[in-house]
Amino acid sequence: MILLSGFEPFGGEETNPSWLAVQRLAGERVAPRGVGGDPREEVVAVRLPCTFAGAWAELARAIEEHRPRAVVAVGLAAGTTHVRLERVAVNVVDARIPDNDGAAPVDVPVVPGGPAAYFSGLPLKSTLAALREDELPAVVSNTAGTYVCNATFYALMDHVARHEPHLVAGFVHVPRATSEPGEGMSLDQIVGALRTVAAAALVDGPEPALSGGTEA
Numbered sequence: 092m093i094l095l096s097g098f099e100p101f102g103g104e105e106t107n108p109s110w111l112a113v114q115r116l117a118g119e120r121v122a123p124r125g126v127g128g129d130p131r132e133e134v135v136a137v138r139l140p141c142t143f144a145g146a147w148a149e150l151a152r153a154i155e156e157h158r159p160r161a162v163v164a165v166g167l168a169a170g171t172t173h174v175r176l177e178r179v180a181v182n183v184v185d186a187r188i189p190d191n192d193g194a195a196p197v198d199v200p201v202v203p204g205g206p207a208a209y210f211s212g213l214p215l216k217s218t219l220a221a222l223r224e225d226e227l228p229a230v231v232s233n234t235a236g237t238y239v240c241n242a243t244f245y246a247l248m249d250h251v252a253r254h255e256p257h258l259v260a261g262f263v264h265v266p267r268a269t270s271e272p273g274e275g276m277s278l279d280q281i282v283g284a285l286r287t288v289a290a291a292a293l294v295d296g297p298e299p300a301l302s303g304g305t306e307a
């Protein structure tokens with residue numbers, strides 16, 4: 092089983108493509124990418140509240156209930172046109188807008204006393220290669236922001252580090268779903284990209300030395 096999470100709408104948006112896409116994948120059986128296709132893993136989808144208090148609690152509950160082999164948490168990054176494979180979760184919350192509870196903490200840790208950051212446990216470079224092969228726009232991102240997505244990502248990786256070191260887990264941001272050419276990705280493309288991310292997450296192999304970096 093592979094657990095995918097998406098978020099409810101926030102910040103005045105009417106929908107959140109992270110949940111719309113993840114919901115479309117629920118119940119599918121995803122084959123590991125390029126290794127003979129077995130064993131397939133069923134996708135379970137969970138919708139998270141966009142709140143600092145509730146998002147990780149809900150994801151933790153779903154992990155406990157389903158005992159997945161891999162977890163890919165997904166959120167919306169409204170200003171991007173690519174799928175962003177998040178490399179790092181930082182131990183700070185600095186909210187620019189209130190969450191859906193009205194909370195807007197500034198400069199507080201996600202986990203008091205926790206390390207400054209965690210790296211994603213997803214195979215980012217083989218995922219990037221797979222997305223390029225599928226002609227889907229994707230980048231490796233070195234910041235997931237300082238809002239609810241980063242906090243959820245950090246709490247997820249902290250859980251993995253402390254309690255479930257064999258659980259493959261990480262975070263992916265998706266753009267707004269749009270039908271305007273050149274402005275982002277269609278919902279179908281986002282669904283396809285998340286299917287590719289899930290399929291790549293199921294493969295435990297060496298990572299290609301593929302640059303995903305940037306200068307400052």
Ligand code: PCA
Binds near residue numbers: 107240
């Ligand atoms: N995106 C926000 C929170 C929920 C979502 O989908 C973020 O990037 O923090």
